[in-house]
Amino acid sequence: MQKGLITIKDIGRKYVIGTEVIHALKSVSLTINKGEFVALMGPSGSGKSTLMNILGCLDTPTKGDYILNGVNVSQMSDNELAEVRNKEIGFVFQTFNLLPRSTSLDNVALPLIYAGASKKERDDRAQKALENVGLGNRVGHKPNELSGGQRQRVAVARALINNPSIILADEPTGNLDTKTSIEIMGLLEEIHSRGNTIILVTHEEDIAQHAHRIVRMRDGLIEKDYLNEDIKSVSPRLKAINESGNDFENII
Secondary structure, three states: OOOEEEEEEEEEEEEEEOOEEEEEEEEEEEEEEOOOEEEEEOOOOOOHHHHHHHHOOOOOOOEEEEEEOOEEOOOOOHHHHHHHHHHHEEEEEOOOOOOOOOOHHHHHHHHHHHOOOOHHHHHHHHHHHHHOOOOOOOOOOOHHHOOHHHHHHHHHHHHHOOOOOEEEEEOOOOOOOHHHHHHHHHHHHHHHHOOOEEEEEOOOHHHHOOOOEEEEEEOOEEEEEEEOOOOOOOOOOOHHHHHHOOOOOOOO
16 A cells, blocks of 8 residues: 555635736645656646645645645645755756856765764765765766766755655756756665655656656646656666666665
């Protein structure tokens, strides 16, 4: 029996701008089980970004309940949400969101500072995480010394460092060329195969096809929610990881 990791019930989010009320989400109910790989899709204005912000505990709903790992996070304070984010959610963004003056090692170790880990533990775990995404030889490099694909791999290693319940990937291939996009999707497939729950937000059909379930949104509502019958998969073992001689077994 699969365990419901995320349950949202009748979630709504409205914004008041001057005299206008915008209902970004009208009424959304959704359950995502542990270990699923879900793509969240929809055109601009569909509500997918608002839903992503709520799922990522970056925003709170105007109405409804959000149960994450058995805890109702719907009405939490900003400080409480920050704690949940650091413990439960690993983020991978289109723009990488790396600190430009920090090394790969320090970027990956950052969430562990908030978790209260010692400097040695932070460095050891960050080193291992970077090795496991094929960047063991880039630990001392800063973002401007890395390619786009390498920067996104640093971001993936950082997302995994706290062993979160969910990896939330927001347009993770949006700034990458086709070849590098395939590498990053292969990396996400590897992570999913190890039991991680992945929510992929994308507007690209070919990227969404890597997911096992697709949720399509329109006008603040879920339009379709279905299992993907034609899963697109990269080679089961990512070449870069094979070449580095590492595996995902002990990524954390």
